[in-house]
Amino acid sequence: MFGDMMNMMGKLKETQQKVEDTKKRLDTVLIDESSNDNKLKITLTANRTIKSIDINDELLEDKEQLEDYLILTLNKAIEKATKVNEAELAAVAKEGMPNIPGMDLFK
Template sequence: MFGDLMGMMDKLKETQEKVAATKKRLDTVMVDEQSNDGLLKVTLTANRTIKNIEVDESLLQDKEQLEDYLILTINKAIEKATAINEAELAAVAKEGMPNIPGMDGLFGK
């Protein structure tokens, strides 16, 4: 019994290390998004840290328009980054979960 428990604890620790490594790797995965007309471009990491914003000169003439572009484009980029982040972390967690009776299908298969 204790051998099984120790094995599960080792597996849990290994999974935690893989999750930490995946989070670190996601800092290097870049997500690019732009407005429909290409006047605003945003780059962020899969961990949702903004790395770059490019604004076309024409947007600098209208503060409200620029604000709208920023909100829409950044939100779309965050949605993409979140999807990547969640998929990667779920894959690591699913891979590392010990086989516990009654827990089949909890993380999808």
């Protein structure tokens, strides 16, 4: 029994390291999103750090329109990045979890 516990603790530590490695790797995964008319383009990492924003000069003439574009496009980009982030981290966590009956948390 003690050996099983030590084995589980080792596996848990290994999984924690894999999660940290995955978080670092997600800093290099880029998500691109643009407005429907391509007047605004945003790139962010899967960890939701904004890397670039490209704004068409036409949008600079109307502050309210630019704000609307930024809100809509940033929210779409963040939603995409969050899905990628959660899927990657869930896959690593599921891989490292011991098979305990009734603990199907990551199905």
